[in-house]
Amino acid sequence: MASISLFEASLSLFCFLIIFCYFLNKKHFGYLVNKRSPWNWPVLGMLPALVLWSRRIDVLIRVLEKSNLTFLFKGPWFARMDALITVDPANIHHILSSNFSNYIKGPEFKEIVDVFGDPLFTADGDLWKNIKMSSQVILSRQGFQNLSMSVATSKIKDVLLPIFSRFSEEGTVVDLQDVFRRFMFDISLVLVSGSDPQSLSIEMPEVELAEAFEDAGEAIVSRLIIPRFLWKLQNRLGLGKEKKLIEAGATFDRVCAKYIAAKREEIRSQGIHHHDHDGECEDFLTYYIKLDTSKYELLDPSDDKFLRDTILAIIMAIRDTSSSALTWFFWLLSKNPHVEAKIRQEIITNLPKTATSQERPWSATDHREFLNKLVYLHGALYETMRLYPPLPFQRKTSIKSDVLPSGHIVDANSNVIFLVYALGRMRSVWGEDALEFKPERWVSETGELRHEPSSKFLVFNTGPRTCSGKHLAMTSMKTIVVEILQHYDIKLVEGHKIKPKAHLNLLMKHGLRVTLTKRCSA
Numbered sequence: 001m002a003s004i005s006l007f008e009a010s011l012s013l014f015c016f017l018i019i020f021c022y023f024l025n026k027k028h029f030g031y032l033v034n035k036r037s038p039w040n041w042p043v044l045g046m047l048p049a050l051v052l053w054s055r056r057i058d059v060l061i062r063v064l065e066k067s068n069l070t071f072l073f074k075g076p077w078f079a080r081m082d083a084l085i086t087v088d089p090a091n092i093h094h095i096l097s098s099n100f101s102n103y104i105k106g107p108e109f110k111e112i113v114d115v116f117g118d119p120l121f122t123a124d125g126d127l128w129k130n131i132k133m134s135s136q137v138i139l140s141r142q143g144f145q146n147l148s149m150s151v152a153t154s155k156i157k158d159v160l161l162p163i164f165s166r167f168s169e170e171g172t173v174v175d176l177q178d179v180f181r182r183f184m185f186d187i188s189l190v191l192v193s194g195s196d197p198q199s200l201s202i203e204m205p206e207v208e209l210a211e212a213f214e215d216a217g218e219a220i221v222s223r224l225i226i227p228r229f230l231w232k233l234q235n236r237l238g239l240g241k242e243k244k245l246i247e248a249g250a251t252f253d254r255v256c257a258k259y260i261a262a263k264r265e266e267i268r269s270q271g272i273h274h275h276d277h278d279g280e281c282e283d284f285l286t287y288y289i290k291l292d293t294s295k296y297e298l299l300d301p302s303d304d305k306f307l308r309d310t311i312l313a314i315i316m317a318i319r320d321t322s323s324s325a326l327t328w329f330f331w332l333l334s335k336n337p338h339v340e341a342k343i344r345q346e347i348i349t350n351l352p353k354t355a356t357s358q359e360r361p362w363s364a365t366d367h368r369e370f371l372n373k374l375v376y377l378h379g380a381l382y383e384t385m386r387l388y389p390p391l392p393f394q395r396k397t398s399i400k401s402d403v404l405p406s407g408h409i410v411d412a413n414s415n416v417i418f419l420v421y422a423l424g425r426m427r428s429v430w431g432e433d434a435l436e437f438k439p440e441r442w443v444s445e446t447g448e449l450r451h452e453p454s455s456k457f458l459v460f461n462t463g464p465r466t467c468s469g470k471h472l473a474m475t476s477m478k479t480i481v482v483e484i485l486q487h488y489d490i491k492l493v494e495g496h497k498i499k500p501k502a503h504l505n506l507l508m509k510h511g512l513r514v515t516l517t518k519r520c521s522a
Helices: 006-024 026-034 047-053 057-065 089-098 106-112 125-140 142-170 176-193 208-225 228-237 240-270 284-289 304-335 337-350 364-372 375-387 470-487
Strands: 070-073 083-086 393-398 415-419 488-492 513-518
Touching: 057 070, 106 208, 106 393, 125 142, 125 284, 142 176, 142 364, 142 470, 142 513, 176 208, 176 240, 176 284, 176 304, 208 228, 208 240, 208 304, 228 240, 240 284, 240 304, 284 304, 304 337, 304 375, 304 470, 304 488, 337 375, 337 470, 364 470, 375 470, 470 488
Parallel strands: 083 415
Antiparallel strands: 070 083, 393 415, 488 513
């Protein structure tokens, strides 16, 4: 590890002493809130504004609105934190689609999230192509899609609804955010390893792997806000959030090694060394351990680190995104009862007779057709993610210099940040009602789902890096929503404060505390 000079350590201490004193002064704090653009301080750059934005995203939104959706952030001197921040759909399309080859995740981003290794979301070049193509194969298999739906529905009926019933009968206050994160964590582990950690139960037990993800996420957000040399120093000394990140990495290594060893032994005992043609009921670990490497030269199934990184990536992809969307969705429903009423009516109207008939069980085809008819629900989920995107930002690094459609010049080896959270709130992008929760904006005059450019609705990314699991994610979330709304009324605890939390994915700082009431018709 590179040595850290006394000058760098002294400079970091000096910077943070100034910031601390600065934010104690309420007059200056108020000025920053109302200022049209952030100050570029000597030595500090715009770091004081960044600290404020991490707590007051509305201030940054105002800056972007008054900067024609793009402006250059200047970090502290020598801290390598300069970045072009943009929410301009034309710029986003250019970077992520038209000139995709010129923009990569880059070594700095990989260093920031190094605890996760080299999964799909940090890989570049041919390695990324290999991981992307191999993941698309398993996600597109009907067998895996059936497995995904089977796991979700059984978890709903055998675990989620019985727990809700218990909480409803006892009048217990429930943190829905915690429930959804545990629910999706269990599903992700089943799909990746075939093993159910059963973190969702009446006891709500602590699960060390899930806790490690929380600690790692908080530490990485801290790395994004403070100068690189400071978190490097903390990591070297094992202090603060960096200490928890180191411990999280050790937990990732140990727990994943256990799952990998168990899966290898399972495959050996079955005497199977190749893929089934239909790929039925094949989890991710099984798929990758038996992967035909002649098709993916840069992937090595014999390398436990590759499998470890894959496990972590899949958990994040399944748990963090869907649980975040569902949490914000049910909060928005509690604030908009007319939307909830329309969704309930849509469910009742389109529910097939076979769903309640004893003559013939409800088939998978019936289920898919039913979900496809729930256009308003689909729009409500999209509208939730527009306002509260599970992944609130993206970061890219340029290889060569470039000129964006907005006219801004991007130098070689420069960072560009897309603030997805702010993008969904731009009046110039979404209209004067951009801050309103209106599922109707996603429904066409003919009652079909309205299409919006993915560079404008960036929740599932755009261009070559578009999310391969988009369809499965929407199917899973719609299934969960339907089951809950059919059986329960959800009421927000009076006085409970809802506030976003700085994290890799968009969380509620204080959770979503609600009470549950069983519906008479259920």
